[in-house]
Amino acid sequence: MQEQNKSSFFDPKTIFAVVLVAAVWFGWQTYLTKKYPNYNKPAQKTATKEAAKTATPDAAAAAPATVEAQSTPTQGQITEKEYQFQDQNITFTITNHGMGLKNVVLNKYIDYEKKPILLGQSETDTLFEMKLLSQQKPLEFDLKEEAPGQYVGVAQVGTSTVTRTLKYDSEKQAFTNKVVVENPNEQVAQGLTFVVPEKITVPQSTSWLFPSYQHQDFFVKHNGKTETVNFSAAKENVAKQFPSVSLVSVSSQYFAAAILDKSEIIPETSVTASPEGKTAKAELIYKPAANLPKFSLEQIFFAGPKNIETLKHVDAELPAVIDHGFFEVIARPLLYVMKACFSMVGNWGIAIILLTLLVRFCVLPFAIMSAKSMKAMQKIQPLLQNLREKYKNDPMALNRETMALMKEHKANPLGGCLPMLLQIPIFFALYRVIGSSIELYHSPFYGWITDLSSPDKFFVLPILVGLTMFLQQKMTPTTMDPAQAKIMAFLPLVFTLFMLQLPSGLALYMTVSAVFGIVQQYFFLKDSKKVTA
Known part of the structure; x- marks a missing residue:
């Protein structure tokens, strides 16, 4: 009888091993789902449906009013708010529409026509604004200024609550951005984006002998590789997608607007440019798993001169936006x-x-x-x-x-x-x-x-x-x-x-x-x- 008990499947050691393997497997699956949102996608959709069925009473009660606001053009009829900020390096206006930055001026520099250096110029988008990928419109935040250069906004997307905190560090000349999403729903799971828009201001050269020395380009670091896409010299529309992105910027020779990802969820990037419309835009896109009860995103935003010391002071990875080309090891x-x-x-x-x-x-x-x-x-x-x-x-x-x-x-x-x-x-x-x-x-x-x-x-x-x-x-x-x-x-x-x-x-x-x-x-x-x- 003792021998039978020792060889039984239900002895304590076997049960402990099964539980341990199950715990490790569950932890690994959870990590993969969080780190790589496209992993096991069908299971995510199923989980999302189940989560919708088992929503809490409070969330269910709040859902109709929020969804109704979301389905109309006047989503969340929040009063428009704007706050202005200025120091020796930068001037900008933050709006509650996506918590984007308008009228971004670099105070220490002027262009060749002695005009202010402007970044993030666009008639439709604001710099670093946050959007729903499914609707391609900025989230409407209830925006508050905690201190000069420090802002907190809260937005409702159906049952989801999006809290965004944006802080400008005058010493580093950079922003830290953190987003916390609670109860992410299907709409959020389709994607959240951060936008870097710019106007094409460099004219195309009409001479093959004297090409324009000035240029504007996208710089993308993805899968450990870097790629530069010159859009100011493009003869036709540009549209490219990049997976597993850690850094994206829109820049000229001397100035850049960049997003450096610091999130657990790995984003992708879309870059588009229209020479005819004189517009260019880079979007950092996150597609989180809808079955997560809560997730957060973190980035570093930079808008300023491509000074190597300044960029290194912000983050060791950021100087990569200064693209010295094939001979960088010498440059x-x-x-x-x-x-x-x-x-x-x-x-x-x-x-x-x-x-x-x-x-x-x-x-x-x-x-x-x-x-x-x-x-x-x-x-x-x-x-x-x-x-x-x-x-x-x-x-x-x-x-x-x-x-x-x-x-x-x-x-x-x-x-x-x-x-x-x-x-x-x-x-x-x-x-x-x-x-x-x-x-x-x-x-x-x-x-x-x-x-x-x-x-x-x-x-x-x-x-x-x-x-x-x-x-x-x-x-x-x-x-x-x-x-x-x-x-x-x-x-x-x-x-x-x-x-x-x-x-x-x-x-x-x-x-x-x-x-x-x-x-x-x-x-x-x-x-x-x-x-x-």
């Missing part, structure tokens, strides 16, 4: 070096010059190697010509003997390209740094250069770029054939035209770099004459 260090130079000299133009000299000194050893290789190539040109005549009917023998000759004299035909190849990624990295650094925005240099982020209005620097490149080309010995040499001769002209529409800060970098190259080549030639003598 970020260059930005910090340039900022270090500025801290010593107090002028961004001089900081660019110091950065240029530092870059050129870093590649100087490779330039010396290149010069030696080119001298060696010039020296063996007569020998190479003899080989071509000797083995003109035997290409394999010609290649073999040519390689042997180059190895003997330590000559490399590609050696002359090495410094240029090293500078190409630096050039593109600086292109992105100078083109998106708020530090250079409206920063003067000297004389006619009053804004390093704008093109040179008198074209002095672009012309200097072309002249110095041409002079450097003439000073540099070449082993190219005449046809290649003619093509290369057009490069200074191409760069001059290219620089006409680029920031004067980048043209300054190119000019200083070319002058350094001329001085460098002068000493190389001088050293070569001494060796020959």
